Amino acid sequence: MSDTSIQNSFGVNLAGSLLQNTGLNINTVTEGLVGVSHTVSSYTPGTLITETCLKDLTLAIKAGYDTLGVNLNTSTYGNLISIGSSTIPALGNSKPPTYTWVGPANNGDSTSTAAQEISWYPYTATATTNTYPTSLPTPRQYSDLTSTTYNPNITQHGWIRLFALQAWNEFNYNGDPAASEVSYKDFLNSFTMCSAFIDNNNGVITTMSNASTFLKNTYSNVNDLMTADITGVNLATQAFGQDLINTGKVIDLTQIDKFGLPSILLKTINKYSGFTPSLAYALLSAGLSSSDVSSILSGNLIPSKLQEQQIYGAYSIITGKDLVDILIPLNCATPGLTSLIDLLDLQKLLPNSFQSLTVPVYNSRPGPTNAKTYYQIYINNGINSQLLNPEVIAAIGVYGLAPTSENVNIGTNYQVPAAGFGAYSRSCVPDNISIATGAFSFSMQQIPNIKNVPIEKFAQVVFNIESTLGLPLVAGTDVPTNTVLASGGIDQMAFGSGPYGRFTMSDFFGSMTGLPYQFTDIKTYIQQLQTSTLSTIYTNIYNTIITAVGDVSATVQTYIDAANNEIANIQANKTNIANILNRMWNLTGTQLTIEQHARDMALIPVTVPKSVRNNTFPGVLVSFVNSVQEYASKTEPHMQAQTLEAISNTSTAGGQSLIALMRAIRNKDKLFKAGIPLADNIPAELNDLTTKILMGNGTVSIGKTGQGVPAGDATFTIPADHNVLTNVQQYGHFVNEQNAYCVPTTMYPNDVLGSIPNNASIGQDLAGPNIMQVSDVITPIAGGFTPQGVCENLNLGNPIVLGSLAGNPFQNLVQPQLSNIYTSGLLSPTTYTVPEAIDEVIRCNCDCWVN
Numbered sequence: 012m013s014d015t016s017i018q019n020s021f022g023v024n025l026a027g028s029l030l031q032n033t034g035l036n037i038n039t040v041t042e043g044l045v046g047v048s049h050t051v052s053s054y055t056p057g058t059l060i061t062e063t064c065l066k067d068l069t070l071a072i073k074a075g076y077d078t079l080g081v082n083l084n085t086s087t088y089g090n091l092i093s094i095g096s097s098t099i100p101a102l103g104n105s106k107p108p109t110y111t112w113v114g115p116a117n118n119g120d121s122t123s124t125a126a127q128e129i130s131w132y133p134y135t136a137t138a139t140t141n142t143y144p145t146s147l148p149t150p151r152q153y154s155d156l157t158s159t160t161y162n163p164n165i166t167q168h169g170w171i172r173l174f175a176l177q178a179w180n181e182f183n184y185n186g187d188p189a190a191s192e193v194s195y196k197d198f199l200n201s202f203t204m205c206s207a208f209i210d211n212n213n214g215v216i217t218t219m220s221n222a223s224t225f226l227k228n229t230y231s232n233v234n235d236l237m238t239a240d241i242t243g244v245n246l247a248t249q250a251f252g253q254d255l256i257n258t259g260k261v262i263d264l265t266q267i268d269k270f271g272l273p274s275i276l277l278k279t280i281n282k283y284s285g286f287t288p289s290l291a292y293a294l295l296s297a298g299l300s301s302s303d304v305s306s307i308l309s310g311n312l313i314p315s316k317l318q319e320q321q322i323y324g325a326y327s328i329i330t331g332k333d334l335v336d337i338l339i340p341l342n343c344a345t346p347g348l349t350s351l352i353d354l355l356d357l358q359k360l361l362p363n364s365f366q367s368l369t370v371p372v373y374n375s376r377p378g379p380t381n382a383k384t385y386y387q388i389y390i391n392n393g394i395n396s397q398l399l400n401p402e403v404i405a406a407i408g409v410y411g412l413a414p415t416s417e418n419v420n421i422g423t424n425y426q427v428p429a430a431g432f433g434a435y436s437r438s439c440v441p442d443n444i445s446i447a448t449g450a451f452s453f454s455m456q457q458i459p460n461i462k463n464v465p466i467e468k469f470a471q472v473v474f475n476i477e478s479t480l481g482l483p484l485v486a487g488t489d490v491p492t493n494t495v496l497a498s499g500g501i502d503q504m505a506f507g508s509g510p511y512g513r514f515t516m517s518d519f520f521g522s523m524t525g526l527p528y529q530f531t532d533i534k535t536y537i538q539q540l541q542t543s544t545l546s547t548i549y550t551n552i553y554n555t556i557i558t559a560v561g562d563v564s565a566t567v568q569t570y571i572d573a574a575n576n577e578i579a580n581i582q583a584n585k586t587n588i589a590n591i592l593n594r595m596w597n598l599t600g601t602q603l604t605i606e607q608h609a610r611d612m613a614l615i616p617v618t619v620p621k622s623v624r625n626n627t628f629p630g631v632l633v634s635f636v637n638s639v640q641e642y643a644s645k646t647e648p649h650m651q652a653q654t655l656e657a658i659s660n661t662s663t664a665g666g667q668s669l670i671a672l673m674r675a676i677r678n679k680d681k682l683f684k685a686g687i688p689l690a691d692n693i694p695a696e697l698n699d700l701t702t703k704i705l706m707g708n709g710t711v712s713i714g715k716t717g718q719g720v721p722a723g724d725a726t727f728t729i730p731a732d733h734n735v736l737t738n739v740q741q742y743g744h745f746v747n748e749q750n751a752y753c754v755p756t757t758m759y760p761n762d763v764l765g766s767i768p769n770n771a772s773i774g775q776d777l778a779g780p781n782i783m784q785v786s787d788v789i790t791p792i793a794g795g796f797t798p799q800g801v802c803e804n805l806n807l808g809n810p811i812v813l814g815s816l817a818g819n820p821f822q823n824l825v826q827p828q829l830s831n832i833y834t835s836g837l838l839s840p841t842t843y844t845v846p847e848a849i850d851e852v853i854r855c856n857c858d859c860w861v862n
Contacts, residue, residue: 028665252474271448
């Protein structure tokens with residue numbers, strides 16, 4: 012698949028089309044229904060108006076607006092644009108009650124700041140001033156606004172016209188409303204900005220929404236969450252960490268599930284070469300055989316309870332120097348240790364922090380302590396009696412040595428699992444040691460991946476871990492997030508029509524695509540509900556206004572009252588269809604509110620007057636084409652892929668190429684899953700031959716006319732003046748016909764840089780063996796060299812006999828851009844010649860080491 016979208020053939024088509032301002036349009040189906048409107052005063056209705064009873068009513072509204080104060084007073088006009096508002100507003104082409112946007116329209120009009128600030132609410136006959144905030148949740152960007160004024164001229168073609176005008180505003184962003192063509196660089200930049208707005212905000216909205224249930228029923232406390240449950244072992248992390256550092260390698264985290272068993276400590280001592288003759292003698296004295304000890308250390312024997320007791324007993328006689336000899340390889344610096352037994356006693360092993368050790372008991376039903384209740388392991392230097400409560404033991408359950416392939420056939424060595432903390436070491440060591448080490452083991456195992464963490468790394472991290480000390484307001488209750496803050500954040504940003512209030516592309520370009528509006532069905536239901544009586548009333552209203560000589564407000568009001576009565580009768584007789592139509596009509600108001608609100612949040616108002624430099628050309632267009640690589644996979648309803656299909660002009664090659672490009676990109680992912688690559692990558696670099704000619708000769712045919720140095724029928728790149736550099740020494744030149752770099756016998760300075768043949772033609776890359784001949788130069792430019800004498804191909808490992816397969820296969824290992832030969836006519840010398848090297852050695856021997 013292509014590295015970038017524009018390297019795909021469809022991408023090239025699309026880029027070529029967009030650069031020429033073709034390939035996109037307002038969705039033709041939508042435009043056919045709602046019509047075309049480029050300015051507030053202009054409107055060509057679509058079939059939703061022309062093929063329903065709304066045709067004459069819409070004409071009447073326009074005629075009434077044009078004769079306000081002459082043939083119609085403002086009160087009657089206000090009633091005219093509100094026909095059916097309390098029953099079936101769609102049959103009166105009037106504003107649905109769900110349209111509530113009160114902010115600026117931000118329509119992208121670059122000709123008038125006032126036009127950008129105009130709002131289409133409250134859709135009245137006279138100019139109205141509204142004060143913020145309103146019932147609509149108001150984003151913080153309006154906190155400094157006190158009021159806004161609404162101009163009544165937006166009402167002059169009825170409600171449906173608003174979507175035609177909104178569609179044009181969206182397409183013609185940063186343009187003149189009266190313009191006939193759209194600037195694609197401006198529109199596509201607005202598309203890119205809205206897409207980026209979605210990417211930046213939707214994740215936050217979803218996160219804030221999910222925060223209310225995140226870890227619900229499994230959450231314990233915020234310290235556990237931010238320390239990977241380390242604070243669940245000991246909240247006094249600095250003291251705990253220092254104790255762990257002092258213990259060195261005593262605690263083997265790979266065996267933390269059996270911590271407290273004497274045999275585990277024995278293996279740890281042996282692992283770090285701490286197994287001394289004194290310890291061996293003590294074990295033998297305790298009743299263990301040397302073969303038993305060897306088998307235990309090798310893992311071939313799982314000790315019985317008796318053997319564990321014997322090991323524990325042996326530890327008691329390891330004191331003084333014998334103890335020190337073992338502590339040194341373990342790097343254990345814990346103060347106050349008197350015998351090896353102390354390495355199994357947490358009070359001795361963790362003297363500074365044992366009192367704050369805790370162990371969790373998971374709650375079957377989250378309560379005041381959420382998912383875990385923490386118990387102190389020690390109270391007043393003794394085991395916490397709560398750890399022995401039947402309820403706690405029941406919650407811990409079976410926690411001991413289960414049958415394994417190694418111990419199931421050992422007979423008396425097999426231990427039946429017991430319940431409670433330290434069950435696996437019960438009767439092997441004193442109960443106070445068993446319960447404490449078992450609780451510590453249980454608590455440590457709540458830390459993720461703890462068995463794979465070196466104890467010395469763990470100790471350093473624990474010593475430096477941080478908690479929420481002094482920050483009581485950051486925590487939640489049954490979830491880690493402060494849900495009040497999260498909910499307040501959602502209220503300020505989740506104004507989209509997607510799940511959780513996420514934004515969709517239809518929230519920015521819905522009128523242009525028509526995707527969120529059921530205009531086809533609305534037209535169908537209007538046609539099912541309209542009556543000949545209602546149509547006649549609307550015709551009479553139009554004729555009355557259009558033929559009026561004076562004020563006809565009273566007559567028009569009579570017809571308005573008759574229309575409202577007829578619509579009420581329609582609602583009573585066809586309630587089900589009326590309700591369906593009302594829901595669809597109300598949806599248009601809801602969505603247009605969202606659409607204008609979202610655009611106002613995402614898009615910065617354009618400058619007035621228009622600045623053509625707001626968006627770069629062709630950068631914006633190229634960037635958009637490459638972004639299709641991302642847009643193509645966003646196929647959810649109302650998102651980028653569907654939106655782009657809806658606005659692609661499929662009557663053009665560019666519009667079709669946009670759709671084809673997205674399909675090809677999606678194919679890439681599907682084929683990749685099967686391990687099948689696509690070979691559709693059009694190179695984005697100069698071809699090898701062009702590069703060699705350009706580097707070797709300093710100029711090459713551009714391939715088009717009009718820019719560069721003309722030579723016959725071709726145009727060449729402008730050669731660089733080598734005089735600005737010092738001591739440039741061109742080795743030779745590239746000969747196209749031989750496809751080789753040639754080195755002549757001598758090179759003499761001349762009055763030109765490079766040379767361009769008289770007979771060159773368009774598209775011809777400096778053909779001919781004599782391209783450096785002065786006689787062929789068209790445009791003299793100072794600098795350069797002329798080859799003299801025989802020119803031989805540069806030997807980079809060429810075969811001795813032409814056609815032989817013995818040539819060096821790595822002749823092209825270094826590309827021309829990095830070749831000292833090809834850059835010789837472009838850059839200062841980078842290597843010594845043989846004479847220069849000899850001179851430098853002689854000079855250096857005399858001078859380099861002299862201080």
